[in-house]
Amino acid sequence: MIGRRLDHYLIQERLGAGGMGEVFLALDTKLDRKVALKVLPSAMAVSETRLQRFRREARTLASLNHLNIVTIYSVETVDDVQFLTMELLDGTTLTKSIPREGMPVADFFDVAIQLTDALAAAHTAGVIHRDLKPGNVMVTRDGVVKVVDFGLAKLARPDSAVGSREDTMELLTGEGKVLGTVPYMSPEQLTGRSVDHRSDIFSLGIVLYEMATGERPFKGATSAELHSSILRDTPRSVHDIKPELPHHVARLIRLCLAKDPEDRLQSAKDVRNELHALRQEISIGSSAPEAAAEPPRRLSRLARYFPAIVMTLVAGYALWQLTGGGPPGGSPAVGIEAQALLDQAELYELRGSTLENLAAAEERYRRALQLEPDNAAIRGRLARFLTEVQANYPEADRPESVRELAESALELDPQNTDAWLALGYLALSRNELGAAEEAARKVMRLAPESPFGYILRGRVHVRAGETDLGLEMLRQGVERGGTDLRPRLALAWALWHNLGRGNEAAVEYEQVLRYAPNSPSALNNLGSIYGQQGRYLDAIPLFRRLLNLTEDPEAAFNLGNCYFFLDRLEEAIEAYLRVLEIDPDNVWAPHGLAEAYEKLGDTERSRPFFERALRNYDRALSASGPNARFLGSRAVCAGKLGRHTEAIDAIHEAEQLAPRSGVVLFNAAQVYALA
Numbered sequence: 277m278i279g280r281r282l283d284h285y286l287i288q289e290r291l292g293a294g295g296m297g298e299v300f301l302a303l304d305t306k307l308d309r310k311v312a313l314k315v316l317p318s319a320m321a322v323s324e325t326r327l328q329r330f331r332r333e334a335r336t337l338a339s340l341n342h343l344n345i346v347t348i349y350s351v352e353t354v355d356d357v358q359f360l361t362m363e364l365l366d367g368t369t370l371t372k373s374i375p376r377e378g379m380p381v382a383d384f385f386d387v388a389i390q391l392t393d394a395l396a397a398a399h400t401a402g403v404i405h406r407d408l409k410p411g412n413v414m415v416t417r418d419g420v421v422k423v424v425d426f427g428l429a430k431l432a433r434p435d436s437a438v439g440s441r442e443d444t445m446e447l448l449t450g451e452g453k454v455l456g457t458v459p460y461m462s463p464e465q466l467t468g469r470s471v472d473h474r475s476d477i478f479s480l481g482i483v484l485y486e487m488a489t490g491e492r493p494f495k496g497a498t499s500a501e502l503h504s505s506i507l508r509d510t511p512r513s514v515h516d517i518k519p520e521l522p523h524h525v526a527r528l529i530r531l532c533l534a535k536d537p538e539d540r541l542q543s544a545k546d547v548r549n550e551l552h553a554l555r556q557e558i559s560i561g562s563s564a565p566e567a568a569a570e571p572p573r574r575l576s577r578l579a580r581y582f583p584a585i586v587m588t589l590v591a592g593y594a595l596w597q598l599t600g601g602g603p604p605g606g607s608p609a610v611g612i613e614a615q616a617l618l619d620q621a622e623l624y625e626l627r628g629s630t631l632e633n634l635a636a637a638e639e640r641y642r643r644a645l646q647l648e649p650d651n652a653a654i655r656g657r658l659a660r661f662l663t664e665v666q667a668n669y670p671e672a673d674r675p676e677s678v679r680e681l682a683e684s685a686l687e688l689d690p691q692n693t694d695a696w697l698a699l700g701y702l703a704l705s706r707n708e709l710g711a712a713e714e715a716a717r718k719v720m721r722l723a724p725e726s727p728f729g730y731i732l733r734g735r736v737h738v739r740a741g742e743t744d745l746g747l748e749m750l751r752q753g754v755e756r757g758g759t760d761l762r763p764r765l766a767l768a769w770a771l772w773h774n775l776g777r778g779n780e781a782a783v784e785y786e787q788v789l790r791y792a793p794n795s796p797s798a799l800n801n802l803g804s805i806y807g808q809q810g811r812y813l814d815a816i817p818l819f820r821r822l823l824n825l826t827e828d829p830e831a832a833f834n835l836g837n838c839y840f841f842l843d844r845l846e847e848a849i850e851a852y853l854r855v856l857e858i859d860p861d862n863v864w865a866p867h868g869l870a871e872a873y874e875k876l877g878d879t880e881r882s883r884p885f886f887e888r889a890l891r892n893y894d895r896a897l898s899a900s901g902p903n904a905r906f907l908g909s910r911a912v913c914a915g916k917l918g919r920h921t922e923a924i925d926a927i928h929e930a931e932q933l934a935p936r937s938g939v940v941l942f943n944a945a946q947v948y949a950l951a
């Protein structure tokens with residue numbers, strides 16, 4: 277096969293083989309990218325059963341869009357050769373990544389959380405893997421976990437019982453062998469009983485056990501002995517082998533390995549959320565003795581609602597103080613009830629800047645303020661939070677509310693760093709760079725170990741054109757932030773939106789997704805970078821994934837843009853309309869609809885949307901002050917409506933604000949072409 281061309285795929289190298297086919301490295305000559313190409317051997321293609329299984333793998337993969345599941349690009353037949361093309365993974369299998377003594381604690385959690393997140397996504401889509409093992413898990417050079425080889429997967433259909441007798445018989449080949457890998461099979465697989473998603477939970481427990489200890493929980497010199505061990509033996513406790521792991525890891529794995537599916541943890545989401553909570557415990561050294569703890573299903577009740585948070589969230593307000601967000605000792609203490617609300621707000625805020633999360637966080641901050649209206653700490657926290665809301669969803673009267681809250685907090689406590697940050701970001705939004713830098717320096721003096729003063733000052737210098745100094749400040753913020761991902765998100769934003777350095781920004785967003793695979797900001801922005809680079813097929817799974825997590829209008833808009841540039845205009849219009857269903861006042865969606873209808877040649881529909889988009893941008897600019905993104909998009913709309921002088925004035929202002937932004941430069945090219 278080496279050197280052979282299958283349509284526009286040039287096969288270059290053999291990567292490996294498995295029971296369901298050979299895998300090759302191939303060059304997609306149309307898109308000039310390397311892909312993994314999985315070929316079903318001709319000898320197997322004559323078997324209708326195996327051919328159906330191969331096609332089922334393709335359908336299964338195509339139904340899944342998740343960072344930690346290998347992405348399928350296409351299913352092809354060329355000259356009677358059946359093959360599918362997938363993303364090329366640069367890494368190694370989990371089998372080769374597990375040391376003899378088991379993985380270090382940090383690596384264990386890093387891999388385990390990504391693995392369970394992938395399994396949870398598959399189960400949510402109705403897909404049962406049925407052959408989960410370390411050999412079917414890849415770890416890329418960047419540390420991203422990818423679950424592969426869904427050749428034995430089963431699609432659970434609403435109209436058929438999961439694990440029916442027909443499905444069980446499907447496990448037998450013509451040679452009488454049981455499909456799957458025996459050391460990782462569940463008791464119900466081995467005995468031919470009905471199989472559902474909980475069978476994957478058992479296999480996951482075996483993989484986690486091996487990751488933690490370096491050895492398998494069930495052993496046997498022969499196949500029969502191994503069968504017997506899986507069906508009857510109770511494995512040695514993980515804690516006895518690896519005492520440095522939190523006690524509850526042993527309990528969690530034990531629950532995954534229960535012989536009866538009814539006694540196991542009932543979903544991969546539960547396993548993932550418990551792992552999140554346990555990593556948080558170990559990062560602050562607060563693992564409680566096993567005898568004094570609740571059962572794992574109840575350990576992380578809050579974590580179940582905030583699965584994207586990978587930072588230390590226990591005693592969230594204490595964390596905020598450590599990172600410089602909370603007031604020093606001069607502010608009055610917060611009462612227990614208000615403190616609980618602040619902690620909940622912090623959890624929602626850290627989950628990501630979606631409408632849903634921001635609304636939930638604001639509601640809790642305001643309830644805390646109602647309980648203690650004269651508390652400087654709460655006033656400062658709310659003021660600082662509202663600047664983030666304003667940056668994402670501007671409103672005309674919000675900045676004045678922020679100023680009042682921040683100034684009243686500083687009257688009560690002049691050293692309140694949250695209030696200084698709020699005033700600094702207000703000044704930055706109005707391009708008052710001197711005032712913004714003064715606020716940043718104030719925060720740096722009051723809380724020198726906090727990343728947030730450095731982040732604000734870095735953004736000021738980048739805005740002022742002092743790129744090297746600005747990036748140095750931002751990187752110092754990232755270093756001080758430790759496990760807090762917000763400084764890295766700020767660095768990525770500056771690299772991309774302010775400096776037009778998309779490749780560097782993509783690296784930062786990919787790092788965020790390594791630790792927080794469900795980060796809305798990282799998914800949206802990395803997808804947007806891919807889109808700007810023309811990598812629409814890479815961007816679409818990121819936006820779809822985010823929309824599977826939450827009804828996020830920005831993700832829906834970005835998805836519409838990808839379809840637009842792929843000339844899939846009906847799908848683009850559907851995505852833009854979905855934006856308006858989620859957020860009827862969305863700034864961007866009318867512009868997208870106008871462009872899509874124009875591209876379809878329907879000027880009667882496009883013009884009203886261009887006019888509506890202009891009004892939206894004017895409203896947003898009135899609320900936010902000078903903003904390069906709004907100005908650039910407004911200029912394009914004005915140009916489309918034939919108002920060229922107005923368009924050129926707007927694009928000149930946008931270029932002055934962000935002279936190296938790739939988005940603004942593209943808008944400028946559009947405006948000048950139209951004029």
